[in-house]
Amino acid sequence: MSLPHAILTALLEKPSSGLELTRRFDKSIGYFWSATHQQIYRELGRLEGEGHIRALPAEQPARGQKKRYEVLPAGRAELARWTAAAQDPKPQRDVLLLRLRAAAVVGTEGLEADLRRHLELHRRQLSEYEEIERRDFPPGRDAPQDRLRHLVLRAGIDLETFWTRWLTHALEEFAELPGAAPEAQPREPAPDTSG
Amino acid sequence: MSLPHAILTALLEKPSSGLELTRRFDKSIGYFWSATHQQIYRELGRLEGEGHIRALPAEQPARGQKKRYEVLPAGRAELARWTAAAQDPKPQRDVLLLRLRAAAVVGTEGLEADLRRHLELHRRQLSEYEEIERRDFPPGRDAPQDRLRHLVLRAGIDLETFWTRWLTHALEEFAELPGAAPEAQPREPAPDTSG
DNA sequence: CCCCGTTATGCAACTAGTTGCACAACCGTC
DNA sequence: GACGGTTGTGCAACTAGTTGCATAACGGGG
Secondary structure, rough: OHHHHHHHHHHHHOEEHHHHHHHHHHHHHHHHOOOOHHHHHHHHHHHOOOOOEEEOOOOOOOOOOOOOOEOOOHHHHHHHHHOOOOOOOOEEOHHHHHHHHHHHHOOOOHHHHHHHHHHHHHHHHHHHHHHHHHHHOOOOOOOHHHHHHHHHHHHHHHHHHHHHHHHHHHHHHHHHHHOOOOOOOOOOOOOOOOO | OOOOHHHHHHHHHOOEEEEHHHHHHHHHHHHHHOHHHOOOHHHHHHHHOOOOEEOOOOOOOOOOOEOOEOHHHHHHHHHHHHHOOOOOOOOOOOOHHHHHHHHHHOOOOOHHHHHHHHHHHHHHHHHHHHHHHHHHOOOOOOOOHHHHHHHHHHHHHHHHHHHHHHHHHHHHHHOOOOOOOOOOOOOOOOOOOOO
């Protein structure tokens, strides 16, 4: 239930067409709420139907033509309502941690390479965030909007920092592990794995 | 595509009935891959159909009767394959960060209370993890399985630590913010908000 | 002029996860 | 011995997000 609100936020920051929104979702907002262009177009249609946004009139409103949207008062009100409403954090889901747990049972073979790959991806993301911080939040910029947006960026930076550290630590542990398949004390009847 | 593998891991650790799995998903594995009993039963049915698990024979196999499952060799092989296969990290989605970003546009009113609530929830989760760490991973336990599982728990602890710190910092910033609605420089045509 | 790649918009089907409810057995109690 | 709460199992419908593909305009190059 958050994509429409992500779009409303983006449109309030700047009225845009579907494609422009898609581009902005590839950075900025997309860092913590990703969406494909298909999702965005579908949602734009819904939001227009609900009277939350409207298409700015264009010269030739034809297919394959840019259509820019702006937020209507009802849309702004809905966004304000949603922002203030209490919401429970939704249950964690992390595939990598699950795979590590599985590896404790079926062995770590093959997993290490993918951990390295993830470490590289997180490092890259981290330096991208740090670049944005240098560019958009130099010391001194402290209007309320800036402080809030900076806060969001800090969360991204700190999360990526956490992952790079954790993955580094995990790889160190892997290096110390005896064999690839830690099947020392089988707890189940150990069925015939050859078939 | 991960729930079946979460279930396979849990069943390899210990053959269980649907309800027992549900309970174990409420702690342990559920900390990073939550699932309801409905999901679990449905998935157990699929896994049985695919020949990855089987129901242990019971005396009276009737409805409303415990049915325990164990993993078959094919299931173990599938889990090993999945664990080793490369997987891209899936795009981030964080509602709280999105709301903060929205608040930069429509004002922070009402958001602060929910941030406090989240802070409390994360603190609670953190102390729960730390309790588990004291109980299950005292110094000295370093069989490969233990080290891997400890690593997973450390991720949970560090993530919760990050969130409590970040939320604390965010609340401090809120306290310094001038008004509730930072609408100083309107960037859009500022539509009539009264209607 | 036609082919082809790029830009821009959009529908339809699929997948995974959530919500709501139903049904049966068991177990204590009034 | 019927009543109501708890335990255990399960289906069906819904929601959100993903994947795959379709359509149209525009702008070169051969």
